[in-house]
Amino acid sequence: MKLLLGLLAAMPLRVSYAAAAVMYLLLYHLFRYRRGTVRDNLSWAFPQKSEAERKQIEKASYRHLCNLFMEILSSTRLPQAEMADRVSFTNPEVLAGVTNNFDKQAIVLLIHQGNWEWILHAAMFKMGISVDPVYKTLHSPLWNQYMLDARSRFGASPMPIDRVGREVIGGRKRKRLIAMLADQAGPKAAGYWRQFLNRPASFYRGADKLAQALDIPVVFAKCRRVETGRYEVLFEEISLPPHPADPQRILELYVLAAEAAIAEQPETYLWTNRRWKKTPPESFFAEQKTATTVTEADSVTREINP
Numbered sequence: 001m002k003l004l005l006g007l008l009a010a011m012p013l014r015v016s017y018a019a020a021a022v023m024y025l026l027l028y029h030l031f032r033y034r035r036g037t038v039r040d041n042l043s044w045a046f047p048q049k050s051e052a053e054r055k056q057i058e059k060a061s062y063r064h065l066c067n068l069f070m071e072i073l074s075s076t077r078l079p080q081a082e083m084a085d086r087v088s089f090t091n092p093e094v095l096a097g098v099t100n101n102f103d104k105q106a107i108v109l110l111i112h113q114g115n116w117e118w119i120l121h122a123a124m125f126k127m128g129i130s131v132d133p134v135y136k137t138l139h140s141p142l143w144n145q146y147m148l149d150a151r152s153r154f155g156a157s158p159m160p161i162d163r164v165g166r167e168v169i170g171g172r173k174r175k176r177l178i179a180m181l182a183d184q185a186g187p188k189a190a191g192y193w194r195q196f197l198n199r200p201a202s203f204y205r206g207a208d209k210l211a212q213a214l215d216i217p218v219v220f221a222k223c224r225r226v227e228t229g230r231y232e233v234l235f236e237e238i239s240l241p242p243h244p245a246d247p248q249r250i251l252e253l254y255v256l257a258a259e260a261a262i263a264e265q266p267e268t269y270l271w272t273n274r275r276w277k278k279t280p281p282e283s284f285f286a287e288q289k290t291a292t293t294v295t296e297a298d299s300v301t302r303e304i305n306p
Contacts, residue, residue: 001142009073013229016070023066028059038062038271045197046266060267067228068115075117076150080125087115087122087231094235095127095177098217102129105168105176107207107218109238111183111258112270114223114231117150120179124154130176132157134164134206136184161204168210178216180207182251183258185275192251193284197259200280207254208247215241218250220257225268 011019027033038061042054049057075083099106108131110116123131133151135158138144151158159167159178168178182203186192191202211218218238226232236257239250262269 002146005073005076005146008070009076011070011074013071013074013078016074017067017228020063020066020070023069024063027066028062033062034272034274037274041197041271041273041275042266044199044276045262047198057266058271061269061271064225064268065270065272071115071229072117072150075121076146076153080121080154083118084122084125086229087118087233088226089123089126090232090234092127092235094237095219098219098237098240099177102127102175105172105174105178105214105216107178107180107211107216108221108235109180109182109207109218109254109257110221110223111261112181112273113261113265113268114225114233116179116181116223118231119221119223119233120151120156121154123177124156127177130156130174131179132159132176133179134159134161134181136161161206164206165210168214168216172214178210179221182207182254183275185278188278188281192248193280194252194255196255196275197262199276200284201276202278202280203251203255205247205251208250211239211241211250212243212247215243217241218243218254220254220261222257222261222264223268224261224265 008016008019028035035058038058039054042057046054046057095106095108096102110119120131120133123129133156135147135151137160138147148158164178183196184204186202186204188202190205192205192208193200193202195201196203207218210216217240220236220238222234222236224232224234238253238257243250
């Protein structure tokens with residue numbers, strides 16, 4: 001397997017994209033890889049769109065997935081400068097501003113959209129600062145080590161999600177950006193539950209707690225594909241110290257930013273992920289019922305007292 005991955009990674013990008021086109025035909029039409037999951041996810045996320053519109057997004061997302069797979073493989077051998085050339089940062093001054101020109105840490109939240117792996121290497125090259133990604137250990141030891149090697153290739157220090165607290169606290173004086181793909185499914189009991197793309201979803205309580213405890217600014221990085229193999233990133237402030245008294249507000253703002261980014265370019269999001277497979281705890285439904293009752297009461301009050 002490692003030999004095959006090495007051969008695929010060694011191909012020039014133009015050949016990689018040709019291979020990705022063949023991969024799309026096999027993955028989508030022949031093997032029908034997770035097509036049921038993708039269609040279900042899209043139907044929940046975009047109920048206002050027609051079936052034909054969702055089908056168009058579905059096909060385009062598989063094409064992007066195959067291109068992304070080849071791009072991730074290529075990140076193990078491409079020069080850092082080439083990846084940086086293919087990723088433009090629209091407003092790096094936002095990050096520079098919240099970090100005192102990169103003199104202190106910031107948490108950068110991303111979603112599985114565009115090419116998050118190239119963003120890591122491009123940011124380190126263009127901004128001259130370490131970007132340490134938080135990762136969730138993969139089930140396959142081979143793939144887990146493969147991704148760790150790729151992400152640490154230019155000096156980044158990936159942090160496992162179950163140790164991120166102590167890693168960030170221990171290295172709180174380091175000048176670095178902490179990158180979190182925060183749209184991964186969080187735990188059922190201890191996660192932050194809210195509606196995400198019209199369905200209940202759990203999020204890890206890491207970014208919000210660390211930001212509040214250590215006064216770390218939080219920024220969202222929105223990745224948009226400009227054309228095949230080229231991306232642009234826009235930074236948006238989520239929360240700056242002093243943070244809100246309720247740390248969950250940080251995650252709430254992140255989810256709103258994520259939904260807006262997905263709506264803008266849905267075909268570049270990772271729809272094959274079984275993101276909503278966990279059932280919310282009863283407390284979530286109780287909170288939703290209470291919130292609905294309060295909203296209805298406010299509506300009645302406005303009608304009585306316009």
